[in-house]
Amino acid sequence: MRWLALILCLWALPAFAVDPSEVLDDPVLEERARDLSKGLRCPVCQNESIDESNAPISRELRVLLRERLVAGDSDAEVREFLVARFGEFVLLEPDRTGVNIILWWAAPALLLLALGVGWTAIRRKPGTGDAQLTEKERAELEKILRS
Template identity: 65%
Template structure:
């Protein structure tokens, strides 16, 4: 049983996403490409990096990234090229500046607002109904005192 699990984990591993024909001859350049591709999202697979994805589009992005690095682009230039082509969606961790600040801080702010509203509702004293008869009001006062 353990062997079957180990085989399944090896087959399902993302280490096989990068094909041997994609790997660059220069180990330093290949490491840069792997580091960059781990921070880029696969447009097909959603929250999976192009380094982990087996999708054809992810393969094309890996190849394009490696071509840019071989042509002499810096890491930032290569990433900027892909962002210009596919939008900020390809970044697994988008910048936290500009309009993205709203996205980064909206959830915590909404949580704080919800907690404040909840606290206010819980702490508000319950109002006694005005349509009670005098006997019902007396009984209510008796219950509240005990």
Template identity: 70%
Template sequence: MKRLILIFLLLAGPVFAVQPSEILSDPALESRAREISAGLRCPVCQNESIDESNAPISHELRVLLRERLVAGDTDEQVVDFLVARFGEFILLNPDRQGANLILWAAAPAMLLIALLVGWLTIRRRAPAEQQLTEAEQAELERILHS
């Protein structure tokens, strides 16, 4: 039973990342804050959103995000403010334009190139159908019937 509780707490850890003191009293603003923070990367954890991370910087970012929402910023203004301050790295899903377009297109392009190279390699190795000469056919018949 203790192991089950420990496993549950380890798996549910990110759920408890947002502290009760951070939660806004206005449910609409809190919902917006959660939606925005789910798309922002923790600078320390790098593969977790700030909503899931327990890192101190994530706490500070969640508080800053909520302060901006309370001040009247739109969702886009909050995200733009954080991107201006931390760079596009903070976005879990960066925009698909400019230099980022190269990154988004690189993986599918590499997959297509790998498939093409593999197909060409297999195609070249396939034996071409060749007919035996009469002498080779006669020799084959002699070997098979002896």
């Protein structure tokens, strides 16, 4: 029972990442801020969004994001601003255009290549390309097998 309580407490930790002082008064703007922050990577935690992270840099990014929204920026403008300032690394899911298309297609292409190589290796007939035994070797083999 204690383990279940501990797991539930740990599971709820990301809910406490956004400090109540950060929350905007306008519920529509706050919802936009939460949606945007779920797609932005914490520079410290690496695989957590800034919405889930308790790191100080994530708090600063959440505050900056909300300031931009209050200033009247659209969602796309906020994303562009943060990418221009911190690079594409700040996006949890990078765009699928330009050079990034190589990153998106490299893994499936390598998987298909590996499957092709594996299929070819399995389908290859055993013994092809192996040299045949000479008469002397055959006689020696017969001699060994008889004894």
